[in-house]
Amino acid sequence: MYGNDFPGEDPPGGLLGEVEAAEVALRAAAARDRGAAEPGGDLAAYFAEVVDADQKIEPRDWMPEAYRRTLIRQIAQHAHSEIIGMQPEGNWISRAPSLKRKAILLAKVQDEAGHGLYLYAAAETLGVSRDELVDLLLSGRQKYSSIFNYPTLSWADVGAIGWLVDGAAIVNQVPLCRCSYGPYARAMIRVCKEESFHQRQGYEILHTLAHGTPAQKAMAQDSVDRWWYPSLAMFGPPDGDSTHSAQSMAWKIKRFSNDELRQRFVDMCVGQAEALGLRIPDPELRWNDDRQAYDFTQPDYDELMQVINGNGPCNRQRMEHRRRAHREGAWVREAATAYAAKRAEKEKVAA
C-alpha cells in the first residue's frame, strides 16, 4: 500500500474489523461443503438453498435471470463510479501542496482505477463484456454515483472526499463483502480494505488543516459544509421510495436498507468530526437516547434527483471528460489490436 508511511491519526470507529470478519466468513463458507446441485434437480430450489445457507453463488451456477441482471447493473454502476470518481480528486494532483501529499493522492486515484478494473472483471463473470458496460456508461444508459458530480474547489475537498465519500462508500460496501455472489463479495473485501486507507488519508488531511492556520481551518470547514449532505445522499432515496431494495435483500445482494446505512454513517461521523475539531453543518444533529442513534437532517432528495437526472454541477463535465479520453484513445487501442494481430500472424508462420 503506497503512501501510508506516516504516523496517522486514526479515525475512531473504523470499519476494517467488519471487513476482516466478512473475509473470515467467506473463507468459512468456502470451506463448508456446498453440496453439488443434483443432476436434473430443481435448479431454482438449489439456488435458494445456497443463498439461504449464506453460501456463495459462483459464475458457473444457475441463477435467476433477474438476479444476474440486477448484479450486472449494480456491479457495473459501482465500477463506473470508481472510474468517474477519479476525476474530482485527480483535479488536485498537479497542485497538491507537498510532494508527500502528491504521492499519496496519485496513488489513491490509481487505486480507484484498480477498483474499477477489478469490478468490471467481476461483472464480466456474469456474461457481459467490459466494452459493453463502458458503452452503457458513455451513452448515459447506466449511471455512476451522483456524488462525483460535485466540484472539488479546494485542497480540503480532497480530505473531505476521503473522509466522507470514501467513508460512506465503506459503510455501503462493508455489507457487500457478505453478498451472495462470490466474485462480487471477494472484490468488495479487497476494495473495502483500500477504501479504509483512503478514508484514513482523507481524515488525516482534514486533521492537519483543522489544526493549522485559521485560513487552513476555514478551508477544511468550508469543505465539510459542502460535502456533508451530498455524502448523506450517497445512500440513495429514503426506504419508502427505493425501488430495488426488497428483492435485493431477499437475494442477499443488499443486507441493510438505505436509511439504516445512512444512520450508521452519521453515527460514525459524529465522533470523528469532534476529533477533527470540525462542525457537521446540521443544527438538528443530536443524540437520541431512545433510538440509541443520532437524529439528523435528511439531505435534499429533490437535489439528489436533479443530480441523478443529469443536472448536478459537473455531470456534463465528468461525462465529456470520460468520452473524450475514450475517443482520443481510440487510435491507440486500434494500434494495439493491429500489432497483436500481426504478432500472432508472425508466430503462426514461424510455427
Place this chain on the structure above:
Amino acid sequence: MDFALALGDDALIAAQRLAEWTTRAPEMEEDVALANIALDQLGAARLLLSYAGELEGAGRDEDTLAYLRDDREFRNCLLVELPNGDFAVTMAKLLVLAAYQVPLYTALAACPDERLAAIGAKARKESAYHLDHAALWVKRLGDGTEESYRRMQAGIDQIWPYADELFAAWPDAPVDPATLRSEFDDTVTAVLAEATLTVPEVAWTPAGGRDGVHTEHLSYLLAEMQVLHRAHPGVRW
C-alpha cells in the same frame, strides 16, 4: 549538490507531466501504468531533492526545493518539461528518458557516494520497467496501424532533438552523462528498428536546462504545481 538537483528535477518534472495523464489515458490499464511510472519518478525525485538539500546545508528540504524555486533555478533537462502531446509523443518522451535513466542509475549505483548509490540501485529497477513499457508501446504504435505509425514517427521526430542535452559532458559529476551515450543509442536504435521507425536526422539540439534556461513551458508547469503551497507560506500540509 548540482548533480543530485539536476536528476531530482528531471524526475520531479517528469512525474508532474506523467501525472497529467491520470483519468485521460487511452486504456484504463494504461491509466494505472502511467500513474505507476509517475509515482516512481516522484519517489526518486523526493530522495534526490532531499539529498540535494542536505548537501547544500542551508536547511532546504524536498518541498522547499520543489515549491519555492522559480523556473530559472530548476536544473531539469528540457525533455521532461515539454508538453505531453498525444500518446505517441508521451511514449517518445518516456522512451528517451528511460533509456537515459537506466544506464545513468546503473552507473550511479556503483559510484562512491553511498547515498547516491543507494538511490541509483533502487531507481534503476524502476527505470528498467519504464523502458520496457515505453519500448512496448513504441513498437505497438510504430508497427500498428497507418495512423499510429504516422503519429509515432512524428512523436519521435519531435522529441529526438532533446536527447542531446541529456548527454552533455559533466566531467566532475559522480557519473559523467557523456559516457552513457553509446548504450543509449544502442537501446533506442534497436527499439525504433523493431518498431519500423526511422531514427531522425538532427541538425538542431536545444539545451540550457542544466543552466536554468528553459522552454516557455516550465514556468506554466511550476505556476500550477506551486500555486497552493505558495499561497500559504510556512504551513504544514
